[in-house]
Amino acid sequence: MAVDAEAQFHVLAVDDSLMDRKLIERLLKTSSFQVTTVDSGSKALEVLGLKEDQTSTSALSPEHNEIEVNLVITDYCMPGMTGYDLLKKIKESSSLKDIPVVIMSSENVPSRINRCLEEGAEEFFLKPVQLSDMRRLRPHILKGKYKEQQLHQEENSNTNHIIVGSSNNNTMSNKRKAMDEEVLSERTRLRFSSSSLNVI
């Protein structure tokens, strides 16, 4: 079940400006991504299978969602739900929290950038977004998929059992999340050193 590095990944782009949606769509398609664009945070949540007041998607498990989104890229300044609000909703959702989120903004405001990164955004792009910025997206998607695989392998093994991503709802701070991730990677490192199997 290796991750195919050439696989076409699906990016959901959120921006209230039609022009910017056209632009980001072209940038993403030129970079070999599949693209869906929406003009608001609430529409984005719909595409992701989440209603605004839910924290988990409906009865269908993630693997059965018709639309699998590998990364969300969103404008910060939008009327109604801002990109920050959308980011929060995604990170608070048990089913969506592992989807990498990238924020775009026309304004370089350090406090804004920090706020987003602290809330779990992978990156912050300054607008206008460049073609070279697109290259920074794939590593975030692959990193997420790698972790996902590690999780599945851990779950399948008889010896190590790790429970990650328990009921969240704001009780998990980012620091603790970072620590959990460290523990996870440490264990996998030990596994790899003790056995030469399972090379990705």
Next chain:
Amino acid sequence: MSLMALRERLNVLVNSMFLEGLLDQQFRQLQMLQDASSPGFVAEVITLFCEDSERMLTELTKLLDQAVVDYQKVDAYVHQLKGSSSSVGAQNVKLACIQFKQFCEENNKEGCLSALNMVKHQYYSLRSKFDTMLQLEQRIQAYDSEQQN
């Protein structure tokens, strides 16, 4: 006019726009994104930009015509216009918007009115050149599709 002559004319036009500061490097990015799979990309973006901008200029004119100006609304539109002009590479328009934003933040009505006029001036200068550009593009595309048939 031959295809080569059309292309030459378009190049000269675009280069002069760069030299005059009407366009900046962002426009080059847009040109790079146009290819065989999306031959009309630049034209599409320019058209969207013009539609968007004229809509916002109309709204801004209305807002500044009020006895009591709602600067929050004005700021929101100027922010949008600044964003669009930045995305399309419309340098002079963008710079005029930045100045506009300043006056808006100061709630300076006179300043806003003069800034709006400057934005309009820059926008319409750009618009007329964009029109010529699009016409040339169309004629070039017509040649290309003729040759493919």
